[in-house]
Amino acid sequence: xxxxxxxxxxxxxxxxxxxxxxxxxxxxxxxxxxxxxxxxxxxxxxxxxxxxxxxxxxxxxxxxxxxxxxxxxxxxxxxxxxxxxxxxxxxxxxxxxxxxxxxxxxxxxxxxxxxxxxxxxxxxxxxxxxxxxxxxxxxxxxxxxxxxxxxxxxxxxxxxxxxxxxxxxxxxxxxxxxxxxxxxxxxxxxxxxxxxxxxxxxxxxxxxxxxxxxxxxxxxxxxxxxxxxxxxxxxxxxxxxxxxx
Amino acid sequence: xxxxxxxxxxxxxxxxxxxxxxxxxxxxxxxxxxxxxxxxxxxxxxxxxxxxxxxxxxxxxxxxxxxxxxxxxxxxxxxxxxxxxxxxxxxxxxxxxxxxxxxxxxxxxxxxxxxxxxxxxxxxxxxxxxxxxxxxxxxxxxxxxxxxxxxxxxxxxxxxxxxxxxxxxxxxxxxxxxxxxxxxxxxxxxxxxxxxxxxxxxxxxxxxxxxxxxxxxxxxxxxxxxxxxxxxxxxxxxxxxxxxxxxxxxxxxxxxxxxxxxxxxxxxxxxxxxxxxxxxxxxxxxxxxxxxxxxxxxxxxxxxxxxxxxxxxxxxxxxx
Ligand SMILES: Cc1cc2nc3c(=O)[nH]c(=O)nc-3n(C[C@H](O)[C@H](O)[C@H](O)COP(=O)(O)OP(=O)(O)OC[C@H]3O[C@@H](n4cnc5c(N)ncnc54)[C@H](O)[C@@H]3O)c2cc1C
Numbered sequence: 394x395x396x397x398x399x400x401x402x403x404x405x406x407x408x409x410x411x412x413x414x415x416x417x418x419x420x421x422x423x424x425x426x427x428x429x430x431x432x433x434x435x436x437x438x439x440x441x442x443x444x445x446x447x448x449x450x451x452x453x454x455x456x457x458x459x460x461x462x463x464x465x466x467x468x469x470x471x472x473x474x475x476x477x478x479x480x481x482x483x484x485x486x487x488x489x490x491x492x493x494x495x496x497x498x499x500x501x502x503x504x505x506x507x508x509x510x511x512x513x514x515x516x517x518x519x520x521x522x523x524x525x526x527x528x529x530x531x532x533x534x535x536x537x538x539x540x541x542x543x544x545x546x547x548x549x550x551x552x553x554x555x556x557x558x559x560x561x562x563x564x565x566x567x568x569x570x571x572x573x574x575x576x577x578x579x580x581x582x583x584x585x586x587x588x589x590x591x592x593x594x595x596x597x598x599x600x601x602x603x604x605x606x607x608x609x610x611x612x613x614x615x616x617x618x619x620x621x622x623x624x625x626x627x628x629x630x631x632x633x634x635x636x637x638x
Numbered sequence: 639x640x641x642x643x644x645x646x647x648x649x650x651x652x653x654x655x656x657x658x659x660x661x662x663x664x665x666x667x668x669x670x671x672x673x674x675x676x677x678x679x680x681x682x683x684x685x686x687x688x689x690x691x692x693x694x695x696x697x698x699x700x701x702x703x704x705x706x707x708x709x710x711x712x713x714x715x716x717x718x719x720x721x722x723x724x725x726x727x728x729x730x731x732x733x734x735x736x737x738x739x740x741x742x743x744x745x746x747x748x749x750x751x752x753x754x755x756x757x758x759x760x761x762x763x764x765x766x767x768x769x770x771x772x773x774x775x776x777x778x779x780x781x782x783x784x785x786x787x788x789x790x791x792x793x794x795x796x797x798x799x800x801x802x803x804x805x806x807x808x809x810x811x812x813x814x815x816x817x818x819x820x821x822x823x824x825x826x827x828x829x830x831x832x833x834x835x836x837x838x839x840x841x842x843x844x845x846x847x848x849x850x851x852x853x854x855x856x857x858x859x860x861x862x863x864x865x866x867x868x869x870x871x872x873x874x875x876x877x878x879x880x881x882x883x884x885x886x887x888x889x890x891x892x893x894x895x896x897x898x899x900x901x902x903x904x905x906x907x908x909x910x911x912x913x914x915x916x917x918x919x920x921x922x923x924x925x926x927x928x929x930x931x932x933x934x935x936x937x938x939x940x941x942x943x944x945x946x947x948x949x950x951x952x953x954x955x956x957x958x
Contacts, residue, residue, distance in 0.1 A: 401771075403904065403908075407771045407774040407775050427885075427886050428886070482750070508772050508886070511752065511753060511771075511772060514736075514739070517739075517740020517741050517744075518740050518744055520740075521740070521743075527709070527818075528818065529737050530737070546880065547734070548733065548833045548834070550823055550880075551823070552820065553821040553822045555818075566879065567879050571869075601749035602751065602780060602781050602782060602783075603780045603782065604780075605780050606778045607770075607775050608776045608777070609774070609775050610773075614932075617932065617934070618928075618933075618934050618935070619933060619934070621935050621936070621938075621942045621945075624945055624946050627935065628949055631894070631915070632953070635914075635932065635933075637836075638837070638861065
């Protein structure tokens with residue numbers, strides 16, 4: 394099972410409407426969250442090399458269908474959308490857990506974090522609710538029978554861990570490389586149209602937080618430009634004005 | 639009732655980021671009229687914490703906690719929060735802390751708010767500001783749960799000294815061990831870590847090739863800084879992935895970020911913009927990084943960086 398989140402494309406202008414209470418989605422292109430896409434690509438390798446079947450799921454409203462279709466075109470076998478507006482990580486994780494608990498997944502792949510909310514909590518919450526093993530910041534994953542070997546990026550290095558399935562991971566770049574990402578081809582897009590796609594109505598709403606308003610960082614103060622021939626002044630400013638050296 | 643601060647360590651040394659967490663907790667404790675408890679695992683130098691105002695230090699020394707394991711640590715913190723009745727838990731925004739917090743939040747039925755950037759603006763209801771959209775915006779979050787875990791963004795609150803005479807208690811704890819087994823670790827040797835560094839020297843495609851990184855490393859060495867790079871540089875294999883910073887790489891929130899030969903694409907800036915002071919060195923005055931930097935030099939890195947390095951060495955010799 395690959396969990397994907399539908400996020401604004403990375404160059405999107407971040408603006409808010411309705412008195413700064415809502416994200417302004419006009420003119421915003423949505424994409425599969427990059428960390429999730431690394432995970433999806435790894436899943437496709439499990440399909441190609443080990444005969445795995447891939448389900449892809451997202452919590453969201455109708456506009457999420459486009460990324461699920463893309464995931465199907467890239468290689469997922471079945472798509473699910475839990476038809477609720479995502480409002481907080483706990484709610485999303487709970488809804489995903491409800492679905493996961495009804496299927497016998499060996500492996501659940503989510504992204505390390507989404508690039509919009511940046512919570513980084515969904516996979517951990519699912520793991521704890523369902524008693525799966527959980528490893529995030531995952532940069533390599535090998536599975537042999539019932540056992541997984543995982544490399545995790547830590548501060549200052551990489552550690553190797555092992556555990557039994559079922560496992561849930563938080564994917565990031567390294568699990569596959571940028572150049573491994575798959576662009577759907579015509580055949581994939583055509584096939585995706587006939588793949589099973591289910592919209593799930595689950596009215597469990599459990600949130601622990603509400604976003605009440607948004608704001609943007611203060612406008613930046615003017616830059617001080619210095620001549621390359623006057624590096625002493627830069628050092629002086631860093632020392633006396635900015636006090637960082 | 640109390641505020642529990644999990645003090646992170648690295649090879650049995652307390653991490654500097656803990657001082658900021660304690661400073662935050664102290665400020666919060668005034669608003670909530672609660673005591674501050676610091677939880678320290680396998681550290682020797684715990685007395686350094688008293689500079690930052692904890693009322694109590696709970697110190698645990700157990701060999702089975704020598705290696706970080708998110709599940710075990712979450713289990714332990716969960717037990718401690720239950721036994722102390724702590725409903726407010728303060729942690730750092732490190733990868734390990736965020737990893738354990740998602741597990742902990744379910745164990746203690748808490749709301750977990752990551753990337754918190756300030757003291758709550760209101761206590762009842764509890765409203766706190768966090769950064770979102772990869773630092774391009776902030777949002778105010780109302781927490782509906784009595785129990786909460788806040789992970790504080792590095793350098794967002796600052797360190798305040800506030801000496802106290804904490805009660806020190808050594809505790810033991812028993813927990814069910816996780817099914818995740820540690821096999822081995824490869825540490826990148828010698829260098830300063832991006833996550834801990836006060837200064838980060840970062841370079842981009844403007845460096846032309848990996849063979850030119852010596853001037854970047856020299857500058858970093860002089861400043862006791864970590865080295866970082868833009869995404870294409872790591873994709874091209876010029877530098878390891880662990881140095882890739884930005885929206886899809888590591889976030890950087892340091893005191894001084896020096897961007898050399900980096901254009902300042904939106905995805906790069908998203909990950910580094912919360913650094914306090916930014917310096918850009920670039921031949922192109924139109925490079926977007928100039929719009930967000932505090933100090934800028936329009937110039938050739940191959941000329942400016944070695945000169946800057948020499949001048950910094952002179953400056954350091956004079957100021958020591
Ligand atoms: C989904 C997605 C996610 C991304 N995530 C990230 C991310 O996390 N981090 C990231 O960094 N990028 C990310 N990118 C890539 C980003 O869009 C840019 O392509 C990248 O940041 C550019 O890297 P750069 O500045 O090193 O290279 P360039 O844009 O090529 O810039 C090189 C700069 O060097 C300058 N230069 C050239 N010669 C010299 C010299 N001799 N001295 C001084 N300056 C010189 C040039 O003027 C130029 O400004 C992402 C892109 C996408 C699509």
